[in-house]
Amino acid sequence: MKIFLDTADVAEIREYAASGLVDGVTTNPSLAAKAGKDYVESLKEICSIVPGAVSGEVLATDFAGMMKEAEVLRKIAANIAVKVPLTWDGLKACAKLSGEGTMVNVTLCFSPVQAWMAAKAGATFISPFIGRVDDMGEDGLGLIHDIRAVYDNYNFKTEILAASIRSVSHVRECLLAGADVATMPASIFKALISHPLTDKGLAAFMADAKKANVTIKGA
Numbered sequence: 563m564k565i566f567l568d569t570a571d572v573a574e575i576r577e578y579a580a581s582g583l584v585d586g587v588t589t590n591p592s593l594a595a596k597a598g599k600d601y602v603e604s605l606k607e608i609c610s611i612v613p614g615a616v617s618g619e620v621l622a623t624d625f626a627g628m629m630k631e632a633e634v635l636r637k638i639a640a641n642i643a644v645k646v647p648l649t650w651d652g653l654k655a656c657a658k659l660s661g662e663g664t665m666v667n668v669t670l671c672f673s674p675v676q677a678w679m680a681a682k683a684g685a686t687f688i689s690p691f692i693g694r695v696d697d698m699g700e701d702g703l704g705l706i707h708d709i710r711a712v713y714d715n716y717n718f719k720t721e722i723l724a725a726s727i728r729s730v731s732h733v734r735e736c737l738l739a740g741a742d743v744a745t746m747p748a749s750i751f752k753a754l755i756s757h758p759l760t761d762k763g764l765a766a767f768m769a770d771a772k773k774a775n776v777t778i779k780g781a
């Protein structure tokens with residue numbers, strides 16, 4: 563499963579991409595507003611930091627407007643993915659853009675039927691929002707399982723990009739459900755490798771080595 567950071571904060575992306583473990587980035591209008599910088603300029607910078615897809619979202623809600631903005635976005639870099647909402651105009655834009663070889667991320671997916679329609683429109687990525695489904699008292703991770711089954715049943719190649727991830731358990735469940743990508747805030751990325759027994763075990767190793775003066779000669 564690929565790891566994407568869900569942020570438009572260039573400094574944050576630079577910091578965590580240095581780990582070599584960040585495959586791509588997703589942004590949206592809310593994250594761009596939070597970052598407070600020129601959106602296109604930030605996307606340019608982000609595309610040069612990570613190796614994989616970087617989603618830049620259209621702001622228009624009509625087909626013509628989306629296409630106009632997509633023209634600007636797709637010129638940014640080869641690894642840009644144009645993000646469109648799961649609406650009729652969005653799916654029309656998705657079909658046109660993917661037919662022209664542009665990567666498209668269809669966002670705001672809340673049902674397996676919506677995911678099927680996006681795949682039929684040629685989406686490169688589908689973004690189901692786990693946390694927001696949970697917020698409604700429904701089963702966000704069930705949605706990932708259902709979309710996996712639909713895509714496997716009909717051999718769709720659209721990648722399941724699990725979004726609205728709120729916890730490390732969400733990430734674990736995405737791995738088990740067979741999501742292709744998980745996009746997450748930096749706080750969750752950082753927490754992925756944390757375990758109290760790792761910290762405890764390391765402290766014990768260091769203490770034992772110090773006590774017996776164990777060294778690595780030549781280092």
Ligand code: G3P
Pocket residue numbers: 568588590691693694725726727745
């Ligand atoms: O990628 C979508 C994500 O940013 C939404 O997350 O936590 O606002 O539901 P959240």
